Amino acid sequence: MNLDSLLPNLGEWLRGSGPDSDVVVSTRIRLARNLADFPFTGRATPAQKAEIVTRARDAIARAELPGKLEYHDVPSMATLDRQFLVERQLISRELAAVLEGPRGVAFDAKESVSVMVNEEDHLRLQVLRSGFALEEAWADVDKLDDAIEARLVYAFHAQFGYLTACPTNVGTGLRASVMLHLPALGLTKLIDKVFRALQKINLAVRGLHGEGSRAFGDLYQISNQVTLGKPETKILNEIKEVIVTILQYERQARAVLLKERKQGEHDRVARALGTLGSATMITTEETMELLSVVRLGIHLQLINDVPATVVNQLFIQTQAAHLQKLVGHALDGEERNAARAKYLKTRLRELGAHRQ
Amino acid sequence: MKCFFCDKPATLHVTNIVNKKKRETHLCENCARERNLLPEQPGSQIDLPALLNLVTSLQEPEATSTAVATPPPSCPACGLAYAGFKAEGRFGCRHDYDAFHAALEPLFERVHRATTHTGKLPMCARVAVRAAEIDRLHVSIKAAIKAENYEQAARLRDLIRQMEAEGTPG
Numbered sequence: 019m020n021l022d023s024l025l026p027n028l029g030e031w032l033r034g035s036g037p038d039s040d041v042v043v044s045t046r047i048r049l050a051r052n053l054a055d056f057p058f059t060g061r062a063t064p065a066q067k068a069e070i071v072t073r074a075r076d077a078i079a080r081a082e083l084p085g086k087l088e089y090h091d092v093p094s095m096a097t098l099d100r101q102f103l104v105e106r107q108l109i110s111r112e113l114a115a116v117l118e119g120p121r122g123v124a125f126d127a128k129e130s131v132s133v134m135v136n137e138e139d140h141l142r143l144q145v146l147r148s149g150f151a152l153e154e155a156w157a158d159v160d161k162l163d164d165a166i167e168a169r170l171v172y173a174f175h176a177q178f179g180y181l182t183a184c185p186t187n188v189g190t191g192l193r194a195s196v197m198l199h200l201p202a203l204g205l206t207k208l209i210d211k212v213f214r215a216l217q218k219i220n221l222a223v224r225g226l227h228g229e230g231s232r233a234f235g236d237l238y239q240i241s242n243q244v245t246l247g248k249p250e251t252k253i254l255n256e257i258k259e260v261i262v263t264i265l266q267y268e269r270q271a272r273a274v275l276l277k278e279r280k281q282g283e284h285d286r287v288a289r290a291l292g293t294l295g296s297a298t299m300i301t302t303e304e305t306m307e308l309l310s311v312v313r314l315g316i317h318l319q320l321i322n323d324v325p326a327t328v329v330n331q332l333f334i335q336t337q338a339a340h341l342q343k344l345v346g347h348a349l350d351g352e353e354r355n356a357a358r359a360k361y362l363k364t365r366l367r368e369l370g371a372h373r374q
Numbered sequence: 375m376k377c378f379f380c381d382k383p384a385t386l387h388v389t390n391i392v393n394k395k396k397r398e399t400h401l402c403e404n405c406a407r408e409r410n411l412l413p414e415q416p417g418s419q420i421d422l423p424a425l426l427n428l429v430t431s432l433q434e435p436e437a438t439s440t441a442v443a444t445p446p447p448s449c450p451a452c453g454l455a456y457a458g459f460k461a462e463g464r465f466g467c468r469h470d471y472d473a474f475h476a477a478l479e480p481l482f483e484r485v486h487r488a489t490t491h492t493g494k495l496p497m498c499a500r501v502a503v504r505a506a507e508i509d510r511l512h513v514s515i516k517a518a519i520k521a522e523n524y525e526q527a528a529r530l531r532d533l534i535r536q537m538e539a540e541g542t543p544g
Binding site: 056060061163167168172173174177178180244246247248 | 488497
């Protein structure tokens with residue numbers, strides 16, 4: 019399959035239509051699983067990794083699933099395509115560029131389900147959903163897990179549960195991440211306080227692209243750290259309670275903004291749109307910061323001619339690999355900044371044309 | 375009496391009793407200070423964790439001359455040594471979890487504040503759990519019949535039939 023066919027589409031999780039989508043961008047749950055018959059990926063020989071891929075592909079192909087998962091081999095994939103899948107949140111940076119040997123990813127047409135093969139664990143099952151949808155995502159990934167297990171034997175321990183390469187994943191193998199857009203908490207400088215509180219209760223905060231990435235555009239991922247000793251539903255409930263509280267804080271901060279400086283905010287949003295629509299050179303970071311302002315403006319109902327979906331789309335499509343695929347060839351840093359500005363200008367003009 | 379760690383005269387004597395077994399350790403002032411067993415200034419507290427660590431990690435003094443607990447053996451399946459696991463932070467294969475078992479419980483207690491999985495079971499384990507449950511119910515039925523509690527026996531029989539039906543795929 020040519021990955022270019024994915025380009026004009028948007029993964030379903032990015033539609034911006036799910037529950038609490040004014041603050042919650044997306045919900046993701048992943049399960050780490052390993053096959054009982056092989057050493058973990060880090061100590062498997064290339065031949066063993068190839069056999070793991072064969073078994074995993076067979077199990078995925080025969081699994082009874084609502085949407086067909088298509089397998090893509092990573093080693094034979096161009097660097098740009100790998101980066102593209104990272105930007106789409108379908109594979110990790112490690113699977114794309116760090117790990118070696120036979121490995122790949124299977125995902126569905128909606129991009130809501132993905133299974134990485136030979137990441138740190140043999141299998142990383144992932145479900146992505148738009149908005150705040152932990153229960154739904156858990157129901158989906160639980161079924162996916164059962165369907166794939168029907169053809170495989172997982173490494174499982176009577177005391178320690180599902181066995182994983184890293185001790186931080188053992189037990190349930192479950193990591194739930196909720197991506198939040200928190201511009202108002204950022205503006206009112208309350209964000210650090212919130213995050214210090216989160217770390218105390220063992221929840222992690224990361225930027226858009228997970229571990230080690232910076233938080234651009236006020237986007238943050240909140241995820242659980244503990245995977246052992248609690249049932250999955252309890253882990254999810256604990257995150258849920260915390261997110262509900264953060265949602266309240268963010269909405270309160272937004273209400274205060276509207277009440278105390280509506281004119282100023284309106285001006286900021288208009289200027290952000292102005293820059294996005296008229297710059298001739300623009301970096302990813304600046305784009306994300308400005309899109310964040312626009313997204314806030316939409317949810318504060320300061321502007322109504324830019325749909326939230328378009329902002330979500332632009333967040334992804336102005337990233338390096340997407341941009342190069344849109345343009346159709348590789349670009350260096352400066353060329354990318356020029357191409358990004360041109361693309362933004364065109365997209366925003368199209369919206370303007372619709373307006374009239 | 376000589377110090378446990380060096381050959382200097384011992385001036386500090388630690389006696390601990392575990393399971394009615396008395397164990398004595400004798401140290402010189404220098405070695406005790408190095409291990410935080412002596413307060414730096416008069417009046418300050420003795421480092422209790424360090425003291426506990428000393429008495430629990432000591433092997434039989436006559437058997438070994440070092441105060442290090444035996445590390446878990448290497449994994450017989452993949453060959454990974456415990457030191458390798460600690461350095462990399464990654465297991466080599468599923469058998470490491472048994473090979474390093476004794477060292478893992480305290481590690482998981484630190485990382486997860488728990489040592490036992492209580493979540494989802496894989497299908498094979500769910501089948502085994504159900505089979506064990508059904509076996510247990512059969513024993514209860516026999517007991518109920520023996521006690522002439524036929525209502526109870528019938529109820530248990532229905533429960534078994536229901537569980538068996540749920541366990542049939544399709």
